[in-house]
Amino acid sequence: MSTETVERPIAEGMPEAAPPPETIRLKPTGGFGRVLSPRELWRYRDLAFQIAARDVTVRYRQTALGAVWAILQPVGFMVVFSLFFGRVAGVSSDGLPYALFSLAALVPWTYFANTLLLGSESLVANSSLVAKIYFPRIFMPAGVLAAGFLDLGISLVILFAIVLIYGFVPSVAVLFLPVLVLIMVAAGLGVTAGLSAVNVRYRDVRYVIPFAIQMWLFATPIAYPSSLISEPWRTLSAVNPMVGVVEGFRWATLGTGDAPWELIGVSAISALVLLIAGLAYFDRVERSFADFI
Amino acid sequence: MSAVAIETKGLGKSYELGLSRRGYGTLRESMVEAAKGSLGRLTGRHRKRSEGDTLWALRDLSLTIERGEVVGLIGHNGAGKSTLLKILSRIVEPTAGWADVTGRTGSLLEVGTGFHPELTGRENIFLNGAILGMRRAEIRQRFDEIVAFAEIERFLDTPVKRYSSGMSVRLAFAVAAHLEPEILLVDEVLAVGDAAFQRKSLGKMNEVAEAGRTVIFVSHNLAILQALCQRGVLLERGRMVADAPVGEAIDGYLRTLERAAGGDLLERTDRDSRAYDESLISRVEVRDAEGGLADTVVAGRAAKIVVEVTEVLPMMECRLTILNTLGHPVATLDSEVPAPVDVRDSSLGPRIECDIDALPLLPGRYRIDVLLKGKRQIQDGLQAAAFFDVEPGVLADRPTPISGADGDVVLPHSWRLPS
Numbered sequence: 001m002s003t004e005t006v007e008r009p010i011a012e013g014m015p016e017a018a019p020p021p022e023t024i025r026l027k028p029t030g031g032f033g034r035v036l037s038p039r040e041l042w043r044y045r046d047l048a049f050q051i052a053a054r055d056v057t058v059r060y061r062q063t064a065l066g067a068v069w070a071i072l073q074p075v076g077f078m079v080v081f082s083l084f085f086g087r088v089a090g091v092s093s094d095g096l097p098y099a100l101f102s103l104a105a106l107v108p109w110t111y112f113a114n115t116l117l118l119g120s121e122s123l124v125a126n127s128s129l130v131a132k133i134y135f136p137r138i139f140m141p142a143g144v145l146a147a148g149f150l151d152l153g154i155s156l157v158i159l160f161a162i163v164l165i166y167g168f169v170p171s172v173a174v175l176f177l178p179v180l181v182l183i184m185v186a187a188g189l190g191v192t193a194g195l196s197a198v199n200v201r202y203r204d205v206r207y208v209i210p211f212a213i214q215m216w217l218f219a220t221p222i223a224y225p226s227s228l229i230s231e232p233w234r235t236l237s238a239v240n241p242m243v244g245v246v247e248g249f250r251w252a253t254l255g256t257g258d259a260p261w262e263l264i265g266v267s268a269i270s271a272l273v274l275l276i277a278g279l280a281y282f283d284r285v286e287r288s289f290a291d292f293i
Numbered sequence: 294m295s296a297v298a299i300e301t302k303g304l305g306k307s308y309e310l311g312l313s314r315r316g317y318g319t320l321r322e323s324m325v326e327a328a329k330g331s332l333g334r335l336t337g338r339h340r341k342r343s344e345g346d347t348l349w350a351l352r353d354l355s356l357t358i359e360r361g362e363v364v365g366l367i368g369h370n371g372a373g374k375s376t377l378l379k380i381l382s383r384i385v386e387p388t389a390g391w392a393d394v395t396g397r398t399g400s401l402l403e404v405g406t407g408f409h410p411e412l413t414g415r416e417n418i419f420l421n422g423a424i425l426g427m428r429r430a431e432i433r434q435r436f437d438e439i440v441a442f443a444e445i446e447r448f449l450d451t452p453v454k455r456y457s458s459g460m461s462v463r464l465a466f467a468v469a470a471h472l473e474p475e476i477l478l479v480d481e482v483l484a485v486g487d488a489a490f491q492r493k494s495l496g497k498m499n500e501v502a503e504a505g506r507t508v509i510f511v512s513h514n515l516a517i518l519q520a521l522c523q524r525g526v527l528l529e530r531g532r533m534v535a536d537a538p539v540g541e542a543i544d545g546y547l548r549t550l551e552r553a554a555g556g557d558l559l560e561r562t563d564r565d566s567r568a569y570d571e572s573l574i575s576r577v578e579v580r581d582a583e584g585g586l587a588d589t590v591v592a593g594r595a596a597k598i599v600v601e602v603t604e605v606l607p608m609m610e611c612r613l614t615i616l617n618t619l620g621h622p623v624a625t626l627d628s629e630v631p632a633p634v635d636v637r638d639s640s641l642g643p644r645i646e647c648d649i650d651a652l653p654l655l656p657g658r659y660r661i662d663v664l665l666k667g668k669r670q671i672q673d674g675l676q677a678a679a680f681f682d683v684e685p686g687v688l689a690d691r692p693t694p695i696s697g698a699d700g701d702v703v704l705p706h707s708w709r710l711p712s
Binding site: 290 | 308379381382384385391393394412416420424426427428429452475
């Protein structure tokens with residue numbers, strides 16, 4: 001719905017203190033420009049905060065292990081990967097201890113995979129809200145990404161603890177982590193926004209996502225180093241934004257090796273494209289969510 | 294001071310039929326549809342989507358509501374009342390025309406939307422307040438008032454899942470009632486809680502209305518509308534048919550109800566949306582058991598309500614709600630609550646009969662809402678399926694009061710008086 005403001009003469013005798021109420025014109029719209037309206041997002045900022053807070057509180061209250069899950073998932077994968085890929089298959093880990101090598105990649109991956117899974121369901125899971133209340137719908141997938149930060153933070157702390165235990169000292173490259181997280185969030189928001197919107201129309205998405213996440217896991221150099229791939233395919237593989245994020249995380253947290261600038265660069269561009277495409281699609285179909293959900 | 298709060302011009306909302314029943318589809322259905330479409334074009338048998346495939350839930354509505362007006366929306370199920378509220382509260386987008394809304398809008402389309410069972414009462418107040426459009430500071434400011442109104446002080450830090458249903462409804466309403474928008478849209482939310490709380494809610498709504506806020510009400514309870522609103526807008530099949538002082542609009546609505554009950558019930562489209570439609574209500578009649586005019590019964594005498602249906606299904610059940618002229622329910626007769634006197638008779642044919650020994654109703658006009666069940670599913674539902682008049686009579690040897698009596702029912706009773 002468009003939110004153009006129509007000037008309307010204010011009745012005389014209005015107390016001056018009260019700001020003139022604004023008029024919103026509701027009419028059929030086409031094209032873009034709903035979801036990316038900063039004015040709307042700002043107006044509903046309290047709701048955004050409440051939704052993210054709710055997601056965090058509920059998750060930690062409902063699960064017996066609470067914060068432990070944030071650690072258990074990446075560490076569990078680390079153990080399994082170390083055994084099968086590190087020991088049995090003898091996959092190269094660029095000279096690093098395999099456990100550390102995989103954990104540094106699993107920490108961002110766990111955030112990405114979990115938010116993808118929850119985020120793509122977020123609109124459908126909150127269908128009663130979507131059908132009954134107006135708010136910028138983007139808050140639903142975006143709230144999932146925001147709520148995931150707590151888990152990501154906890155698992156990062158564990159990662160650094162293990163890094164130190166192994167005797168590695170993070171270099172100044174660690175300052176680059178926020179940029180990598182930003183790339184990951186941009187890609188994640190683009191993909192989850194797009195998928196959550198498709199999910200409103202086609203519930204097939206729910207069945208595709210878990211499968212797609214597993215495929216994506218193996219398409220990303222988590223259990224293996226990207227150095228196994230020969231150029232130019234290695235650089236090209238970074239159109240999967242998680243390639244740049246994961247290799248970047250290894251470099252930034254372990255403080256060894258050369259910065260994978262070409263991977264990070266390609267992934268950043270790819271994440272930006274995904275973000276724009278996802279939000280643009282979301283924006284187009286947002287107006288009809290309540291008709292279909 | 295007079296300023297326009299809401300102005301609409303040619304406002305309309307249409308739905309593609311076929312999608313209306315179940316909104317979402319699957320990818321496969323869409324692919325099959327697309328394939329059919331192109332195949333149809335190839336073979337020249339492609340059917341163009343015509344106007345007939347489109348349902349206008351609301352059509353060509355032009356309306357101006359001044360600031361401070363309290364307006365009641367009246368109409369059958371599916372007349373477009375909820376669609377209008379949904380457009381004004383920005384949940385759905387109109388398909389045609391426009392609406393200008395001036396001022397902050399709050400909508401109460403369903404009490405308790407967005408409550409989360411795992412969160413405590415305190416957390417839910419903040420979440421629900423934000424959902425309804427309140428700023429955090431505002432909620433904090435009114436927090437004590439909300440808690441006191443809901444009467445849940447002792448359970449503030451208990452998760453809402455442990456609340457009784459009465460408590461959570463009270464809390465939800467309390468949050469909503471303390472929302473102070475310039476325009477308030479209310480859809481059938483006053484019928485919650487026990488009688489005392491309902492009275493309190495109604496009082497709160499009255500306060501809101503008198504505080505000079507613009508309010509649009511939807512309710513099937515015409516007495517509430519009459520008490521709260523000055524102006525009534527009557528909608529019928531998506532179109533506005535009357536915009537008048539609320540009393541006139543209600544009269545108009547009652548006339549359309551009677552017209553609908555008088556016609557062929559099978560042709561009515563305002564049926565229960567949850568229904569399975571395997572068996573439909575075709576005719577409803579109220580008779581004095583001792584003969585006499587159809588749809589006229591005498592207080593204190595035996596009456597029979599007959600519901601004719603199109604199909605006999607296994608495990609048929611029927612619920613009749615008798616309402617007074619203002620839409621206030623007077624009694625519910627429900628076959629799902631069994632009694633030894635009930636009979637299942639295979640020779641009865643496609644009809645359901647309900648016998649009342651001595652009709653305990655005051656003289657006046659009443660209507661019946663019918664809900665039909667079969668195979669453990671709702672099969673059909675019709676509001677105002679029949680009207681009937683109660684004539685003065687005698688109940689338990691006492692004549693019914695002819696005029697001046699309050700209420701709707703007469704009770705068989707006796708007195709002991711000093712002499």
